[in-house]
Amino acid sequence: MYKEKLKKIGEDEYELPKEGKMLVPGRIFISGKMIAEEDALKQVANVAHLPGILKYSIGLADMHVGYGFPIGGVAAFDLDKGVISPGGVGYDINCSVRLLKTNLKKEDAIKKQKEIVNGLYEKIPSGVGRGSRFNITRQELNKLLEGGAKYIVEKGMGTKEDYLHTEEEGQMKKADASKVSERAVKRGIGQLGTLGAGNHFLEVQYVDEIFDEKIAKELGIKKNQITIMIHCGSRGLGHQVASDYIQLMEKKYGFKNLPDRELINAPIKSELGKDYYSAMCAAANFAFANKQLITHWIREEMKKLFPSVKIDVVYDVCHNIAKFEEHIVNGKKKIVCVHRKGATRCFGKGRKEIPESYRKIGQPVIIPGSMGTASYLLIGTKKAEEMTFGSTVHGAGRVSSRSYALKNLSGEEVKKELNKKGIEVQAGSWSSLAEEAPEVYNDIDEVVRVVDELGISKRVARLKPLAVVKG
Template sequence: MIEVKKISDVEWEIPKEGKMLVPGKIFASEKLIKNIKRDRTLEQVRNVAMLPGILKASIAMPDAHQGYGFSIGGVAAFELDSGIISPGGVGYDINCGVRLLTSNIKVSDFLEKRDKILNEIFKEVPSGVGKGGKIKATKETIKQVLEKGAEWAVENGYGRKEDLEHTEENGRIKNANSEDVSERAITRGLFQLGSLGAGNHFLEIQKIEEIYDEKIAKSFGLDKENITIMIHCGSRGLGHQIASDYIKAMENEYGFKNLPDRELINAPINSELGKKYLSAMNCAVNFAFCNRQIIMDSVRKVFEKNFPDAKLNLVYDVCHNIAKIEEHKVNSEKVKLCVHRKGATRSFGPGRKEIPAVYREIGQPIIIPGSMGTASYVLVGTKKAEEVSFGSTAHGAGRVMSRHQALRQFKGEKIKSELQSKNIEIKAGGWKSIAEEAPGVYKDIDEVVRVSHEAGIGNLVAKVKPLAVMKG
């Protein structure tokens, strides 16, 4: 049993002891900490605190749950000189992320054509396992995508230039050399560009249910009259293969005997292998940006066909699974660090140069998807987050129940009819994928964002509710 000390209503600490180099810090309410204590999350937070070069604290977000190596919802920053980079601190689905679009389409107009549009999107956006992608790519094309990200998509007619400014890293993260990605990974990417995948990934058409901050909502283009669209997916099999490849390579190079947990395999950031992993991971980041850009383009085309005057604007695209070199203040000095965010969203406050110019005075938009059929949220990044969580907040609801338990407990047909009674239409590859992602298997998203807001690591702007959901 790992002891946690209550610091405030929304913050807990695992005091530094034994081999820990820093304390553990968990942002959670009484209710959420109870959930967190149920699996290995706290142990994972403690183990991460033992990794070389970690600074300040091993941090867990309000939606934290057990993951591979790091907990999901885990954030840790490492010194560049003595620190490490770990695939388990990023996750298998590199740059799993989410983008939000606003529109000029009235909720009532959409509802009239809801079924038709949902069917058309389902046809245009490939989803599920092994169902292929939107584009038949060659290996050469994939290599370009790995280095150019969403820029490649825009150059090839998928979307507009201004979309790039509204994407983290402008849709193209630098230091991505496709030479560092295996043939196997590239081959897995050949048929997956522009596809949603399965699991917890989804595409939603929503309405804005509540606005908490009128001024900021307006700056983000959120308007209660009109629908919004959310796209949640990642780097698909290509990213999974890169993670697998480098976990194996690091085990071969360094072994895992001295690690608190085999899954925390890592390499020094400035070692040859560490640098290669960073570059390969960045390639997967770019693939995912490009993937979401192409999916968005397919969705836009469906709406333009149904509403000739439709204008769908990208608010922002954020990464949930990534390690990044960023500048942060440590002991009142600005230093470059490697920040791992695994199931966490960047939360930069006003002024950061990484934020698009249009949002720079207010802070970056943060998009937190809920589970199927529950609310999702838009938050705004804060200065406080930069001080206490290396500019990070939650990324979603976080699972509380295994997929197998979910399959036993929920029936897809029943969930579908329950959602329909709440005026939510759903279309999925199969009944099973509905049951596995039933709202009941997740933590309470409302509580997750409340804690984020109260802790000041991401402030509430708006709440959106689904009208139509497409699942992989």
């Protein structure tokens, strides 16, 4: 039992000691109140087997079992000895969250709550069956895969501030569209500007509480203000990129020495490792472009309901990604390859990766709650750079399976409960509501309390939903 091996080394901090072929120990940041899943701990240990892993294999407070890496897992690798693993990024490459702020107040939105939810549901398609409203040629798609959110803005759908307020400025510069297969392109081309299903959503929220007035002011966030959150990823294109490179790496390197077949990887400096990274960047750009398009449509739709509405991007964070970043390892600054799978970057002030307008306060961190519960806006810290390679949680984290939800909850009931709380909801199906019911997730308030107390990101504001759109 991995759970019994955990050694408490601080408040909400545990070590999973090195054993067997583990190259480093595991480090779990979790509240004593939460139960770390046995299988997720095993996955933290498995990740510690990978060549070139630095310091420790990390599990964050929202962690749960994934495939290969746990969800809520972080690992950094040495550039010379280390590997890059599609399973460490996930199938939904750059599954990510964008937060928009508006000049509307809670009372404005409440007056038109139904129109808002119906309008946004009609305007933003979820995917198959309700395909993309955006037609693009194969040639233009290549430009989009290399240009990301910037490409969409240059087409007249958005402002420069939109992509400047996005991780990587909405464009991973190493993207190479030629490394993305035709199959991946065919899966993605009809899905641009769609939300997708599962845990992806679009939410209209109000600012319920401010924890840090000074930073909230810098971010342009006030109590009772309306914000809008978009959670989606790289759709079928990203899924296929992951699948393609898992197959290619398996063919080239085999999986005999791996504790789990999903941990297949390639040396960072190998041709295949570099190709995967270039394709991953292209898929990440697809996700950035996707949210930029959705932002544009939200503006159009909200303008119909509120002619003088103004909508700006607060920030946009990646959840499933590998990046090359400078960190201090054994007292020395070095560039490492950080895998974040279901984890959010949370750099402290001063880092060059943070947009200039926020550099003196730190990187905004957006943590969505489960449907119907609060979401949080936080700010990154220097402490996170020391403890977690600048990473924090990405959400509440699931505790119950979808099959449990489908057996025990009905979509109709879930909707009724949300309505009772004053939340309007529109979803593609009843089952998607049941599967994503608030009770199948951890308590987001507790998850956020843990990261705030650990100091790996600090609370700025709590956002509560008024309208939810799901695929």
